Each structure stands twice: as structure tokens, then as C-alpha cells.
Amino acid sequence: MNQTSPERQGKGTVFVRPEICKGCSFCIDFCPTHCLEFTKDFNPKGYHFPVLARPEDCSGCDLCGLYCPDFAIYGERWKDIDARKAKGPSPSPPPASRPIAAPKVQDTEPADPRGVLTGIHFMDGDHAACEGALAAGCRFVAGYPITPSTEVVERFAARIPTVGGVFIQMEDELASSIAVQGAVWGGRKSLSVTSGPGFSLMMEHIGLAAMTETPGVWVDVQRGGPSTGLPTLPGQADMMQAKWGSHGDYEIIAIVPNSPQECFDLMVKAFNLSELYRCPVMFMMDEVVGHMVERVVIPPASEIRVVPRKWTHKPKDEYRAFATTEDDPVPEMTKAGAGYRIHVTGLTHDERGYPAMNAGAQAKLVRRLLGKIRDNADRIMDVREDGVEGAEIVVVSYGITSRIAMSAVEEARRRGVKVGHLRLVVAWPFPAKRMRELAKTVKVFIMPELNMGQMVMEIERAVAGAARVVSLPHAGGSVHEPETILAAILEAGR
């Protein structure tokens, strides 16, 4: 960027990249002090571009930068320029081997009692997920009905107005997901929910949410696919999409409940993790868990701890929307209307949120987005183990498949097989370290899942040949027969 007037005549100055200006004149039209003009020169595209014609009138307010559609100009106050220069050049990105610190844990607080339906209920997983979100403080939901997730949407539509929140049915799933973006930056804890092809439509925005560190929860009640697939029949074939569905390098957290009770309990956890790490959290239900009706116990609000948003308390002229520290890789947040000047973009950005389109800024930002999750995988990891110590065979499963796997494991034990069970509650980040530890003693891992072999690839990657890995794929539409899993255990034990 070229500084168009280095003399200190006003309170600020502007920086222009003439070569990318398209001469729209927004900067000139919206400058409140009318200090910009077009030059008579042309840029390589054939447009006149702005210069600071009356530097004594420039306040550095950066309205020109906010209105420029091409990020070809920005304004800055001299005092901010001096402070930036005094800090010296940005440090080069940390080496890849250096772990990123854990986020500072905000104090948790009790849940807002308005959202907590304390009592013993008999409800399905879709409804329980809704109640979990309300208990966690979710006060904005956008969605588009699509089976088998429609009951989540229906319950929010009825329940959320009673607790001071808003539900909106958007025109499609992409719009629903993007509505969450606006609500979060407006200060709400927010969620969107879908199934099948709706999850595909949300992927464009989920990348933006990861890039802009927008906390929120996305519920996918998985059904058989691809495409329209099996609208009201189960699948678990979106597990890789949950992690890799948007473009670019980014990280998310994915949680997999296996009962209506967990749809409540783990939904609170999902919101807490999303606030703690400021990243999208995928709530990967499946049709059976969504439609299964069971007892759900909702505790009093005082017993539900929620992580509040990490609001900044910095003075307005010191706050940088994406600034982090050595000790805390998660930036403090503000919201629209709080009086802070913020710029939130999907472009690679600096700590102010302003576009910084170069390899150094990209390395620094992407490494932090990945590092805050990858380097804290041990803290985020949640697996439930049953009898894995000393087991020669371990069945690894998640979601509804875990309940079927458990009955097969119990039957195999009755027949004298040393078999354990490990359930993924947090599927992403994948507990690769724990798998490697187990592979020192376990001879065979067996993974049944309602897809043609997705998470099993993560076990193979983690154990790297140290143990045999058996995939038990199922194309979806129904669930495994316990006998299928039992047969695989007995075969592995021979």
C-alpha cells in the first residue's frame, strides 16, 4: 500500500493500492471530511484512483476503507501508526513444531433458568438437542426443515420465543447458516440445523465461520446419502464432510451423541467448546438417535455450567478483533453495536481483521486456526472406554452404532473373548494419540460405522500398522445387526 501523504497534517492518513482500484468513488463519496480526490493518472486497469488531496482534513477514521469494495484503500490514525511502528515488525510465524497454548478458560456461569426445562422428560433426540441448546444459552436459530432434523426446527420455532430468543426459517440451508454468522456477531449464541444435502449447502459458510472464528453449533441429523439419498433413514456418512467439507485448511470440533440424554448433555458441551475455542462445532446426530424416544433428565439451571462469550473489556482504541497473545490463541470478541470498530472478512486478515493478502499473513493466521484445535486435541478429546486395558480386540464406534456394538462386545465377553469398546464422543479432533497408545497392546481394532469406511481411515492413520484394523462398513438405511459385529469380533479372536 502506498501512503499518499506522509506529512502529518491531519489526525490520520490513508494508504492506497492504486493497481487494484476500480474507480468506483465510494471512498471519495463516503469520506466525511471530503479530503479525497481522484488523481488525473490512470492505474493499469485504466481507472483514476484516489489520493489524499487535503491531508490536513483526514482524521484516519477509515470510512474509506470500510466502503471500498476492493480493499484498495484504508485510513489510519497517526497515533495508531506510531504504536504499530513502536511494536516493530510482526514476528515471523512460530515454527510448526511449537505448540500453541490452550485458550484461557473463561469463568463458567450457571445457565439462564429461562432456557432450562428442568425435570424428567420422555422425548426424542431432536427435541432433546433443542432443549440442550436453549439450556446452553442459544438464543438464535436459523434453519430450513429437512427430515430427519425437522423436529429440531419445529421445537425451536415453538420454544425459543418463550425464552427471549428468535427462530427464523430461511429460504435454504446456506442462508440459514449465514444467518448464524450475523446473529453471533450481533452477540447471540446461535445454531443451525439440517440433514443430508442441507449440510452440503452449509459448507460454504462453515469455512467462513472457521476463518472468522465465529462460535456456533451446526447440527447434522445424518441420513443416508449421497445427494437426496434416504430422507428418513439413518446414515453416518457425513463424518469426513464435517471436517473437510469446506475448502482450505481449517479445523472444527465434531461431537457425536448416542442417546436423547446425550443430545441434551453434549449440546451444552458443544456450545461451551465453540465459545472456548471460537470455532464451529458440528453436532453429528443420526436419524435413529434423532427419532429415538427415551428418558431425558434436565437438571436445574444452577447445575448446568455454560461458558460465556469471551467479551473484550479493552479500551476501544486498543482493541484488535483478531489479536491473540503467546499465552492465548483465541481472540477476545465484541459485537456489532458495542461501539468497537471491527472488520470481519473471509479474506486472510491481520489482527485488526483487515485483509492482508500475502504468504506471511496466511501462514500466521492458518497456523493459529489449526493450532488452537490440533495442539489442544488432548484437552478436547472425549472417548468413553470400557474394558480396553488388557483387551486384545477393541471395537471403536460412535453414535447409534456404539449401542449395537456394545451388545456385541458383551456377548463376545460372555464367550471368553478379551474385547474392549471405545466410543468416540468427540470424533474431531480424532484421538490419534490414544489410539497409538492402545496399539501397543491391542492386536485388532474393529470399526463398524454407517458408511463405507470413513473414520476407520483415522484409526489406520493413527496406528500406522502397529495393529490390524478391520472396517465393518454399512451403506446406511438401517443399522448393523449385532451378530455382524459379533462375528467380526469372534473372527478377529481366532
Ligand code: SF4
Ligand atoms: S480516513 Fe476518513 S477522513 Fe481520511 S480519507 Fe478516509 S474516510 Fe476520509
Ligand code: SF4
Ligand atoms: S472505494 Fe476503493 S475501488 Fe472505489 S475508488 Fe476508492 S479505492 Fe478505488
